[in-house]
Amino acid sequence: MRDPGNGGVREGMRESEWPERIRRGDRDAFELMFRAYYPRLCTFVERYADLPETAEELVQDLFVSIWEKRAQWTVRGSLAAYLFGAARNRAFDHLKHRRVRRRLLDHGSGAVPGMAEAGPAVDDRMHSETVARAVDDAIQQLPERARLAVVLRWQQQMTYAEIAAVMEVSVKGVENQLGRAVKVLRERLAHLRA
Amino acid sequence: MQGDIDWEVLGRYLAGESPAEERAAVRRRVLHDPEFRQLVDTLGGAGRPAAAYDVDAAWARVQARTGSDTRSPAGEGRFGRAPLPGRAARSWPVLRAAAVAALLLGGAALAARITGGGPPPAPAMREAVASRGQLVTVRLADGSEVMLAPESRLRYPAAFGGTREVHLRGEALFRVARRPDRPFRVHAGAAVVEVLGTVFDVSARPGARVDVAVAEGRVRLGPAGGARAAGVVLARGELGRLDPDSGLSVARGADVGAYIGWTHRRMVFSGTQLGDVAAAIERWYDVRVEVHPALRRRRVTMSIADASLSEVLNAISAALNVQHQVKGGVVTISRPPEGS
Numbered sequence: 311m312r313d314p315g316n317g318g319v320r321e322g323m324r325e326s327e328w329p330e331r332i333r334r335g336d337r338d339a340f341e342l343m344f345r346a347y348y349p350r351l352c353t354f355v356e357r358y359a360d361l362p363e364t365a366e367e368l369v370q371d372l373f374v375s376i377w378e379k380r381a382q383w384t385v386r387g388s389l390a391a392y393l394f395g396a397a398r399n400r401a402f403d404h405l406k407h408r409r410v411r412r413r414l415l416d417h418g419s420g421a422v423p424g425m426a427e428a429g430p431a432v433d434d435r436m437h438s439e440t441v442a443r444a445v446d447d448a449i450q451q452l453p454e455r456a457r458l459a460v461v462l463r464w465q466q467q468m469t470y471a472e473i474a475a476v477m478e479v480s481v482k483g484v485e486n487q488l489g490r491a492v493k494v495l496r497e498r499l500a501h502l503r504a
Numbered sequence: 505m506q507g508d509i510d511w512e513v514l515g516r517y518l519a520g521e522s523p524a525e526e527r528a529a530v531r532r533r534v535l536h537d538p539e540f541r542q543l544v545d546t547l548g549g550a551g552r553p554a555a556a557y558d559v560d561a562a563w564a565r566v567q568a569r570t571g572s573d574t575r576s577p578a579g580e581g582r583f584g585r586a587p588l589p590g591r592a593a594r595s596w597p598v599l600r601a602a603a604v605a606a607l608l609l610g611g612a613a614l615a616a617r618i619t620g621g622g623p624p625p626a627p628a629m630r631e632a633v634a635s636r637g638q639l640v641t642v643r644l645a646d647g648s649e650v651m652l653a654p655e656s657r658l659r660y661p662a663a664f665g666g667t668r669e670v671h672l673r674g675e676a677l678f679r680v681a682r683r684p685d686r687p688f689r690v691h692a693g694a695a696v697v698e699v700l701g702t703v704f705d706v707s708a709r710p711g712a713r714v715d716v717a718v719a720e721g722r723v724r725l726g727p728a729g730g731a732r733a734a735g736v737v738l739a740r741g742e743l744g745r746l747d748p749d750s751g752l753s754v755a756r757g758a759d760v761g762a763y764i765g766w767t768h769r770r771m772v773f774s775g776t777q778l779g780d781v782a783a784a785i786e787r788w789y790d791v792r793v794e795v796h797p798a799l800r801r802r803r804v805t806m807s808i809a810d811a812s813l814s815e816v817l818n819a820i821s822a823a824l825n826v827q828h829q830v831k832g833g834v835v836t837i838s839r840p841p842e843g844s
Contacts, residue, residue, distance in 0.1 A: 344566060357549050365559065370566050377570040429582045440537045441505070445546035464518035465549030492511045495547075502505050502543065 359401035391475030456491035505539040524833030595638035647681040654787040675707040713747040717763035770809040
């Protein structure tokens, strides 16, 4: 999607070769990997963990750490699964440290901000912005693993197998999390129907 | 929102795995039902405008933080000329410290870090994207509004400095807030459009000419990098065109409505070649359109609002006496059988 304006970087190196080359200290491979994944990982951290201010810093930290520990770096399975998994772990830790566990970790908390105003009591036709807000809130209120599955599947278009690798569960487990997410979203957003 | 939400269909659509017919049905509903569109966009992660990440600046920072190690053969030369040399590498710990403080102090301090401490003085750029079948409206920091046509993107700074500069790929309608002291410029393909008035449409598809239609006010259209004198001033009702081959031209009394019809979900063609019509259909309905080579230069004049794909195709087929077929997300437009 982005312009390939990365002047002079060797093209044609296959993605599957990057980890091995990076392990050997090849900075071209490191740059290719960075440019290929940086925007996607930032978007992912923003949406999954609702961390717009720190997403970039967190993802940069991840790449710096990969380079610093490259000699011991191993990627089992796909590179995408590894990077998204690592970004998720960092975002998760970050939130724990910030003590906003309630938002991320609570399973099905009671209060749903934004939904109160958007409830069935509103007699006007619902305004579009309220729809976006209600949907956004409903996603943020999902249990952490269900939200992770939703973001990877619907916003990053990953396959079940890739998501399973990121979440370190079986494909069946991913299906369960997605099913759970859809069930909750369907209930929480039922009022959107005319 | 009209009707039920089929979450199974929606899930497949968002994951990019719908069969073509099902995808087309969702697209149609997205076009017709603004609230459904809002639902789909937000679930798909497009609800908030996607911040444009400055990958070059980010790479420069990562390089500065990992740059002490130049043992690798590949690290010589290319990386010796890093955009951010030693000075930036030293400044990083300061940035880190500031960031930690910002976390304690809240958002305002964080903003100060970005404007005050960041190594490159480039403003934070954002990017708005309308993919196929989408119309996206962006409100800029100065209050100007930009409506993006399907398959278009706009890069713009989060905050404007002395001038207002944005970059467009695709087509958009600009409604520019009047600020005589701060010029508003649209960089589009090989052209720069400078706003002297208010409402105008810029169309800059890759590899093609740049068209500017003025609905209100005045704009100046000129080649990118050219002197101001190299441009022409366009007034209301005028169509300016910068063609890579023939250069600048102006048509007076142009049908501006034909250029901005898309903002009302109206497809308008006025003597448009079928090849260009096919490209527009691809953008609006997310299908592939194959046109028989002999038909590509046939001209289409029509105006149709809020139409389904089959309605548009039927109208074209009837007007040009051609045939069409839709199969698996591919539209084929061909000549009628002999003798008909």
